[in-house]
Amino acid sequence: xxxxxxxxxxxxxxxxxxxxxxxxxxxxxxxxxxxxxxxxxxxxxxxxxxxxxxxxxxxxxxxxxxxxxxxxxxxxxxxxxxxxxxxxxxxxxxxxxxxxxxxxxxxx
Amino acid sequence: xxxxxxxxxxxxxxxxxxxxxxxxxxxxxxxxxxxxxxxxxxxxxxxxxxxxxxxxxxxxxxxxxxxxxxxxxxxxxxxxxxxxxxxxxxxxxxxxxxxxxxxxxxxxxxxxxxxxxxx
Numbered sequence: 384x385x386x387x388x389x390x391x392x393x394x395x396x397x398x399x400x401x402x403x404x405x406x407x408x409x410x411x412x413x414x415x416x417x418x419x420x421x422x423x424x425x426x427x428x429x430x431x432x433x434x435x436x437x438x439x440x441x442x443x444x445x446x447x448x449x450x451x452x453x454x455x456x457x458x459x460x461x462x463x464x465x466x467x468x469x470x471x472x473x474x475x476x477x478x479x480x481x482x483x484x485x486x487x488x489x490x491x
Numbered sequence: 492x493x494x495x496x497x498x499x500x501x502x503x504x505x506x507x508x509x510x511x512x513x514x515x516x517x518x519x520x521x522x523x524x525x526x527x528x529x530x531x532x533x534x535x536x537x538x539x540x541x542x543x544x545x546x547x548x549x550x551x552x553x554x555x556x557x558x559x560x561x562x563x564x565x566x567x568x569x570x571x572x573x574x575x576x577x578x579x580x581x582x583x584x585x586x587x588x589x590x591x592x593x594x595x596x597x598x599x600x601x602x603x604x605x606x607x608x609x610x
Binding site: 384415418420422427428430433434441465469471472473474475478479480481482484485 | 524528535536537538541550551552558567586588591594596597598601602603
């Protein structure tokens with residue numbers, strides 16, 4: 384089973400700042416099979432990025448994804464108030480899906 | 492519109508089993524795989540398993556192998572997840588979610604079924 388480790392655990396930033404979230408895999412992940420979600424309190428996750436770098440329908444272009452192999456990144460270019468939430472990466476490989484433990488982006 | 496409607500909350504004793512349901516509507520049921528993902532209160536997401544409703548093929552997370560069974564019923568457009576040998580560590584919201592074809596991302600989620608395990 385591929386383990387995904389997200390860092391940092393918590394990111395304290397102000398609106399307008401840039402957020403860089405990391406997702407590191409214990410083995411190589413097929414770039415087609417790497418997804419990012421956003422989850423707000425009391426809500427189910429919402430897909431932001433699929434196939435490492437493709438924005439899902441309706442997702443603003445301030446969200447971008449990159450990476451390959453074992454290192455993947457979600458970048459929010461300028462934080463809006465509604466972006467403060469928890470972010471998860473998700474992969475499929477080695478005959479199993481796994482999620483990272485999440486990164487909380489909080490207001491500084 | 493796409494809807495995944497899950498069964499209501501359950502309170503279970505340790506050592507027993509729980510069976511949660513997920514009824515799909517608003518799309519062709521057999522076209523989309525369905526995942527089960529759980530989330531303990533205040534914790535992260537944990538993948539449980541997946542089923543392809545068109546043929547019933549399943550895949551489970553190694554952690555749950557042997558005590559989880561996911562089934563589907565194409566006559567009612569429903570998916571079921573049964574988890575046995577419950578412990579307090581299984582207390583969580585259990586979500587069903589639809590997988591977008593040709594990808595792995597989950598584009599629609601049920602509202603969640605809270606399973607509380609307590610003696």
